[in-house]
Amino acid sequence: MSTVVTDTHSAHDAHDHHDHKPTGIKRWLFTTNHKDIGTMYLWFSFIMFLVGGSMALMIRAELFQPGMQIVDPHFFNQMTTMHGVIMVFGAVMPAFVGLANWMIPLMIGAPDMALPRMNNWSFWILPFAFMIMLSSFFMPGGAPAFGWTFYAPLSTTYSTDSTALFVFSMHIMGMSSIMGAINVIVTIMNMRAPGMTYMKMPLFVWTWFITAFLLIAVMPVLAGVVTMVLTDKYFGTHFFDAAGGGDPVLFQHLFWFFGHPEVYIMILPSFGIVSAIIPAFARKPLFGYASMVYATASIAGLSFLVWAHHMFTTGMPTFASLFFMYMTMLIAVPTGVKVFNWVTTMWRGAMSFETPMLFAIAFVVLFTIGGLSGIMLAITPVDYQYHDTYFVVAHFHYVLVTGAVFSIMAAAYYWLPKWSGVMYDDFLSKLHFWSSLISVNILFFPMHFVGLAGMPRRIPDYALQFADINAIVSIGGFLFGFSQLIFLAVVVKAAMKKGEPAPAKPWEGAEGLEWTVPSPAPYHTFDVPPQVK
Amino acid sequence: MSEQQPKRQDNSRVITRLLGSVMIMFAFGFALVPLYEKFCEVTGFNGRTSNTAATADASMQVDQSRVITVEFHTRVSRGVSWDFTSEVRSVRLHPGEVKIVNFYVENKTNRDVVAQALPSVAPGEASLYLNKTECFCFENQPLAAGERAVMPMQFYLDPDLPDHVHRLTLSYMMYDLTDQVRPRTASTNRSE
Numbered sequence: 001m002s003t004v005v006t007d008t009h010s011a012h013d014a015h016d017h018h019d020h021k022p023t024g025i026k027r028w029l030f031t032t033n034h035k036d037i038g039t040m041y042l043w044f045s046f047i048m049f050l051v052g053g054s055m056a057l058m059i060r061a062e063l064f065q066p067g068m069q070i071v072d073p074h075f076f077n078q079m080t081t082m083h084g085v086i087m088v089f090g091a092v093m094p095a096f097v098g099l100a101n102w103m104i105p106l107m108i109g110a111p112d113m114a115l116p117r118m119n120n121w122s123f124w125i126l127p128f129a130f131m132i133m134l135s136s137f138f139m140p141g142g143a144p145a146f147g148w149t150f151y152a153p154l155s156t157t158y159s160t161d162s163t164a165l166f167v168f169s170m171h172i173m174g175m176s177s178i179m180g181a182i183n184v185i186v187t188i189m190n191m192r193a194p195g196m197t198y199m200k201m202p203l204f205v206w207t208w209f210i211t212a213f214l215l216i217a218v219m220p221v222l223a224g225v226v227t228m229v230l231t232d233k234y235f236g237t238h239f240f241d242a243a244g245g246g247d248p249v250l251f252q253h254l255f256w257f258f259g260h261p262e263v264y265i266m267i268l269p270s271f272g273i274v275s276a277i278i279p280a281f282a283r284k285p286l287f288g289y290a291s292m293v294y295a296t297a298s299i300a301g302l303s304f305l306v307w308a309h310h311m312f313t314t315g316m317p318t319f320a321s322l323f324f325m326y327m328t329m330l331i332a333v334p335t336g337v338k339v340f341n342w343v344t345t346m347w348r349g350a351m352s353f354e355t356p357m358l359f360a361i362a363f364v365v366l367f368t369i370g371g372l373s374g375i376m377l378a379i380t381p382v383d384y385q386y387h388d389t390y391f392v393v394a395h396f397h398y399v400l401v402t403g404a405v406f407s408i409m410a411a412a413y414y415w416l417p418k419w420s421g422v423m424y425d426d427f428l429s430k431l432h433f434w435s436s437l438i439s440v441n442i443l444f445f446p447m448h449f450v451g452l453a454g455m456p457r458r459i460p461d462y463a464l465q466f467a468d469i470n471a472i473v474s475i476g477g478f479l480f481g482f483s484q485l486i487f488l489a490v491v492v493k494a495a496m497k498k499g500e501p502a503p504a505k506p507w508e509g510a511e512g513l514e515w516t517v518p519s520p521a522p523y524h525t526f527d528v529p530p531q532v533k
Numbered sequence: 534m535s536e537q538q539p540k541r542q543d544n545s546r547v548i549t550r551l552l553g554s555v556m557i558m559f560a561f562g563f564a565l566v567p568l569y570e571k572f573c574e575v576t577g578f579n580g581r582t583s584n585t586a587a588t589a590d591a592s593m594q595v596d597q598s599r600v601i602t603v604e605f606h607t608r609v610s611r612g613v614s615w616d617f618t619s620e621v622r623s624v625r626l627h628p629g630e631v632k633i634v635n636f637y638v639e640n641k642t643n644r645d646v647v648a649q650a651l652p653s654v655a656p657g658e659a660s661l662y663l664n665k666t667e668c669f670c671f672e673n674q675p676l677a678a679g680e681r682a683v684m685p686m687q688f689y690l691d692p693d694l695p696d697h698v699h700r701l702t703l704s705y706m707m708y709d710l711t712d713q714v715r716p717r718t719a720s721t722n723r724s725e
Contacts, residue, residue, distance in 0.1 A: 114544055182551045190543050220555050224562030236713075239566060242651055243610070243708035247579055250569050254562060317578065317657060 021523060029124070032116030033523060034101045037123050039419070041098025042412075044126060046491070048090030049405075051134075053481050055083040060477035063470050066462050076460035077145035078137070084148025085166075088266065089173045090130055092400065095408045096269040097122075097180045100208050103415065104184060106514035106521065107202045109193025109530045114186040122179035129172035136162035147458060149259070152240035152251040156232040167230040174219045174226075181215035184208055193513070195532035199290065202512050206293050207272030210300045214261045214268075217304075222258040225251070249314050256307035264303045267399060268296055270367075270407030271338055274360045276512070277414050278342050281357035282349025283509035288341040295334035302331050312383045321380045328378035332371065339368055354507070355429040359410035362437055363403060370398025373448065388458075391451025397444045409436075409487065417502030420494040421520030428493075432486040439483055442476030580657040582703075584671060587664035589689055595629035596692045603663075603690070605634065606704040614641045615648065615676070617707045628662075628692040636669065636684045638707070640676040649673040650705040659701040662691035673710055 021027055031037060058079050062070045071079070101119065105112055113119050136143040141160030144150070155163055188209045192201070201209075229251075231237040238244025240251045271292070279286045286292065308316060308324040316324075342364050351357070373395040377386055386392060409432075416424050446469045455466045462470065493499060505515035513532070517525045573579040603626065605619040616639040626632050640646055650670040654660035665671075669684035676682060 115548070178555055182548060185551060186544050186547050189547055216551055216554050217558055220559035221562040224559055228563075228566075242706065243649065243710065244713070247569070247573070247581075249579060250566065253569060254565060257562075257565070315580075315655060315657070317576075320578075 030120070032112070032120050034105050034113045034116070034119065035419075035521060035523065037113075037119050038098045038100075038102030040123055041094050041101060041126075044123075045091050045093075045095035045098060045408075046488070048086050048094070048130065050484065050488075052083050052086035052091055053484065055079045055086070057478060057481050059083065060474040062460055063462070064474040065471070066464055066467050068461055071460070073460045074145055075142065077147075077458065078143040080458050081144050081147050082133070082137075085133065085144075086130070087400070088148060088262070089170075090126075092266045092404050092408070093177060094126060096208070096211070096266070097177075099204075099269065099273070099408070099411055099415075100180070100184055102419065103514060104187055104205055104208060105191070106418075106517065106525060107205050107512055108188065108191060108196050109513050109526050109532065110187060110191035111524060111526050111529075113183050114191050115183045118179050119183055122176045122183065125172050126176050129169040129176065132165050132172070133169040136165040139165070149255060150226075150229065151255070152229060152232065152248050155229050156240055159233065163233055164230065167226045170226045171223055174223045177215050177219050181212035181219075184212040185216070188212075193526065193529040193532050199293070200532060202272070203275035203286065203289070203292055203296075204269065204272030207268040207270075207275075207296050210296050211265050211268045214265050214300055214303065218258040218261045218265075221254065222262075225254045225258065228254075249311070252311050252314065253307070256310045257304075259310065260307040261300070261303040263396075263399070264299055266404050267367075268300065270363065270404050271296060273407045273411045273414075274342060274363050276510075277356050277360040277410055278345050278364075280414075280507045280510040281354060281360075282346045282351050284345055284349045285511075286341065287344040287347075288337070291337055292341055295337040298334045299331060302327060302334075306331065309378055309383075312380050313387045325378055325380045329375060332375055335371055339364060339371075350509075354413075355424070355426070355433055356410045356414035356507075358430075358433045358437075359406050359413065362433075363406045363410060366398055366402030366406065366440075370395055370403055373398065385454075386451065388456055389451040390447045390455045390457055393457050394444050394447035394451055397447070401444065402440055406436075412487075412491065414507070415514070416491070416494050417506040418514060418517075418519050418521055420497065420499075421502055422494055422497050422499035423502050423506060424490050424494050425499060428486055428490045432483060432490060435483040435486065436480060439476050439479035443473055443480050444476075446473050446476075577654070577657045577660040580654045580660045582652045582654055582660050582663055582665065586666055586668070586671065589631055589664075589666055593629050593689075594692055595627050597627055599628055599694075599696075600625050601628060601690055601694065601698065602700040603632075604700070604702045605636075606702055607636065607707070608704070609707045610709060613707070613709050615639060615646075615707065616641060617650075617705070626690065628690040628694050631666065631687060631689045633685055633687045636686060636705070637681065638674065638676065638684060639681040640679060643678045644711075645675070645677050646709055646711045647673050647675050648707050649710045650707045653704045653706070655702045655704070656698065659694065659698050662694040662698075663701070663703065664689055664691060670705065 021033070022030065028036065028040060031040075058071065059076065062068075062076055101113060104110075134143075139160065139162050141162060144155070144159065144162050144166045146154035146159055150166070155166075188201070188205060228237070228239040232239050232241060232246075238246040240246045240248045242248060275286055275292060306324055306328045308320060309328045312321055312324075346361075353361075373391065377383055377392065377395055413424060413429060450466045450469045450473075453466065455462050502519040504518050506519065507515075513526075513530060514521075516530065573581060602623055604623040605621065607617045607619055609615050609617050616637070618637050620635040620637070624632055624634060636650075638648065640648075652668075652670050654663055665686060665688040667685065667687040669686060674682065674684065
């Protein structure tokens with residue numbers, strides 16, 4: 001069967017030469033190549049990461065001292081809102097879609113994504129979504145200031161007209177994510193190389209496969225919620241307006257029905273990345289491959305049954321509180337399976353500590369800290385104390401920054417030789433890792449303490465007793481922010497092909513089809529499907 | 534090419550199914566609105582009481598063994614300058630016993646308004662057992678500039694009220710509906 005495929009393809013290749021592509025801007029505007037689109041997604045998310053990061057620095061600068069110094073409270077709220085929206089929808093999600101575009105076809109032995117034209121479309125609507133979102137800063141009243149969770153009635157009764165721009169850009173982002181998810185699912189289902197059965201797929205492919213289903217399930221709900229906010233604000237509906245028979249708490253149910261699976265959308269691909277990197281540098285196959293797949297699937301399933309743990313203080317009946325508390329704690333079981341498997345993979349491995357491995361190990365340790373504070377937050381009675389404090393901020397930054405973002409950086413270092421054809425600058429990468437690791441903990445760890453002491457989130461001023469810790473946190477924030485410029489330097493250097501040429505397989509212990517193609521990966525790969533044994 | 538043919542068909546089948554799921558989930562988001570409303574109506578989850586007058590059953594037994602405290606809480610929505618109070622902060626009554634409590638509202642502005650009070654009961658489950666035979670909250674209240682009105686509310690607690698409920702709060706939030714509703718011409722449940 002595979003010989004038939006080989007023959008047709010070599011005939012095809014003869015009159016359509018490899019690596020033939022338009023040059024200049026047209027190459028990027030009209031490209032349907034998964035590698036080009038992946039590269040654009042990754043650069044876009046990096047730019048958004050720096051934009052959202054500068055907003056975070058604005059927040060930390062204001063919070064360096066108690067009292068109001070730099071920005072007014074309304075602008076502060078715009079900063080917290082846009083920082084959240086940009087980091088979630090502009091930085092983390094597109095980065096994972098970029099990695100999926102680059103790596104899934106290479107990992108399953110496919111020549112490209114299944115729907116290349118839609119792939120181009122799903123990327124190119126994203127910059128427009130964020131242009132709309134960011135242009136709201138120039139409106140009267142400024143950008144949205146109701147928090148990235150846009151709770152009603154903050155986003156309906158008490159918001160400015162920037163809400164309309166917020167809603168439309170959310171619609172566009174949602175469409176982009178849905179198209180990306182459809183593409184990933186169709187690619188994985190239909191484009192696998194002969195012999196690549198489901199249970200032979202690398203875990204990054206598996207985790208993205210499950211993530212894509214989560215996206216299909218919840219992004220439409222988000223689209224519905226933002227539509228309801230829009231019609232409540234402008235067209236006289238009363239979905240969330242108690243005066244008209246609606247219920248503002250309903251907003252929270254709908255939002256978190258989307259929002260909780262969303263946080264797993266932002267972490268499941270990380271699990272896949274780390275499951276690729278740790279075996280490569282521990283020089284041992286991944287411990288418990290099948291259990292990793294089942295754990296990912298159970299986390300995804302449970303994510304639909306825990307949304308109200310964000311809403312314990314809305315006055316739920318005890319039974320509901322207990323249900324959501326136990327369901328949330330149950331998630332610790334499959335997550336624990338994963339952490340156990342990673343640690344067991346390292347156990348008695350011949351480990352070496354190249355930069356991707358350093359980020360992967362930091363991920364395991366720091367993500368676990370974020371998971372543990374998550375279990376603390378799951379306990380209903382104590383959540384009344386933690387709710388809306390910096391403890392929550394510390395928790396979700398541990399899982400999103402030292403979790404998702406660290407795994408993306410690990411992935412970037414791991415596959416950069418494959419993408420660029422050169423090894424990254426080792427000294428700068430180590431400098432980036434150590435300065436990020438130290439500063440991120442100075443930044444987020446003390447937040448636990450001010451949170452437990454009662455400092456509320458999203459407030460531009462605070463009580464005097466929190467001053468010292470906030471000053472330390474702000475210093476950590478600036479160190480972490482500027483450390484990322486080292487990462488920028490490393491990536492730019494590699495993109496300009498400055499560095500040692502990378503072999504096809506730069507990591508001794510790495511496994512997978514992506515290492516069977518030369519570095520840099522040719523423009524077209526796997527025109528002839530590889531035979532997987 | 535013979536290899537390609539079935540694959541393309543396969544793709545379109547998967548895409549159709551996925552797009553179908555997207556549409557279903559979009560509709561599901563909207564379907565959750567009435568589902569939530571129904572769910573709250575059955576369980577009292579959001580503490581809202583019935584919007585229609587209950588009729589006290591003549592055969593209803595007053596449960597002398599229990600005394601329940603009902604607290605009243607009144608608020609006006611943001612940016613509204615009316616006074617809205619209840620004559621008592623709380624009453625103690627037996628389940629099955631009918632009580633009347635007067636609420637006072639005064640429009641301190643110099644324009645005519647239409648107000649609407651919305652009830653909410655905590656704990657939510659008790660809202661299923663708080664029955665009003667007469668309430669100003671069933672309809673909106675036209676208030677002339679500077680007008681002061683007395684609004685009665687007659688209610689009883691169903692004797693089936695769960696045993697662990699000893700105290701419940703009935704909260705009214707009064708909203709300004711002037712721009713949204715035309716005032717009723719005849720006022721029925723208002724006294725001077």
